[in-house]
Amino acid sequence: MIDFSAPYLQRAVIEMLLLAVPAGLLGSWIVLRRLAFFTHAVGTVSFPALVLASAWGIAPQLAAVAAALGFGAAQERLARTRRLAADAATGLLLVGALAVGVVLASDVFESGTEVDTLLFGSLIGLSDRDLWFTAAVAAGTVVLDLALRRHWLAAGFEAGSARALGLRPVLADRLLLAGIAAAAIVALDAVGALLVSVVLVVPAATVRLLTDRLAPLRLGAMALAAAEGIAAVWLADSLNVGAGPALAVMGGGVFALVATGTALRPRAVTA
């Protein structure tokens, strides 16, 4: 049985519980608004920034914010090139960021085994400062969701009428992307640059298979993210693996089970 008296494990569990808040609130919008690829990209493009932050001894979150801002600007610039679709632009930047990160880590700074931690996360390295960052983002997520969920709902349902309903869809959507970017950045410490989708997308995608209502989706995704997070901490500590891969295996397995179960469920027959 896991011994939660160890401070690093307590921090890991608190981190996972805090991450469950954006995983439920923002994760639902990520799934409904089809922003999973964006979420994955924000995590991945931060990889070279994390290598630099590690080498120069600066806060990884600040470096990741700079990377996310650069990503957003570059994507907007590329998206204006009409011959390049938005997802193709995202893919291009994502591959470029990985390549730059690998070159920086292997040839410039010779980061060695630390690359694994940057890509797949670590429970041991979590500091109190990391927890405070995550807590701030979790609290900010609650406020954002409270203020803007009607905008996100109406604009996601049918964007053309949102302004006529008295809403501000463009501003609300920009803040949604900013909130997702912030959540992805604070998830980096725990699950690494390549696996932020595992905490921000997979739980909501799993619960989406089970419900057609918004409130159960949000609460269910939050509860599932918390449960999977704690289980991942136990698995990672027991098997001495990264929390990111443990959570990925757990989340992927639960998603596969639920998807199989819903596929096999007898469907209602209408006369």
Place this chain on the structure above:
Amino acid sequence: MNGGVTVRGLCGGYGTGRDAVRDVDFVAEPGQIVGVLGPNGGGKTTLFRALLGELPTRRGEVVLPGPPAYVPQTERARLDFPVSAFDVALMGAYRRTPWFRRVARRDRYNARAALERVGLGDRVGVAFGALSGGQRQRVLIARALLQEAAVLLLDEPLSGVDGVSAARIEAVFADLRAEGRTVLVTTHDVRQAGEWDRVLCLNGRQIEYGRPAAVLSPETLRETYGAELIVLEGGSRAVGIGHHGHAH
């Protein structure tokens, strides 16, 4: 309810290109239903965008008694979104609901009443995506009713809907007219537009505006639709080719 719609010399468009609509000039009084006719790309939806304040206007002015309600074409809505008919109707109260408050009890009651008014009182909790096309259109109209706007803009609300839905929607139009609201409706069915109070013909610019009997002449329709005009029933009925390649 008073005000109506006044548009004077309106010209506008997106970006730096040429005007998407120009020389639009009409007055729709309270209690009037205006049919807006025109070919695809003729500026009908663009005019609505201008009335909603979403189109950069280069010349002219639009005077409205308040923010209009807008009913989009139903296929623009996401059918996989987890919202019920009630959830969608309730969106009509968002403008007057502070972000930190729940939607008021009175608005929740009115949302149900609006759904009953369009004949969907028994479908309140049904997922929007599970409704028929005509029912979805009626839900979007219920949402507009809840906005309690003096001016309503409806983008092809009668395109492809079943007979029951069409009859319900026409009955709502009659109610709105009696309540003194101004209703602008885009349509490709010339005969249908002929039954309303005014007709506005657009083809990039305003071709004609006035009473149906005065406006709906073969010359005006030819100028409005050009090659997209189809004459049916021995010349007694004419339709424009719709957005999706079918006539209504």
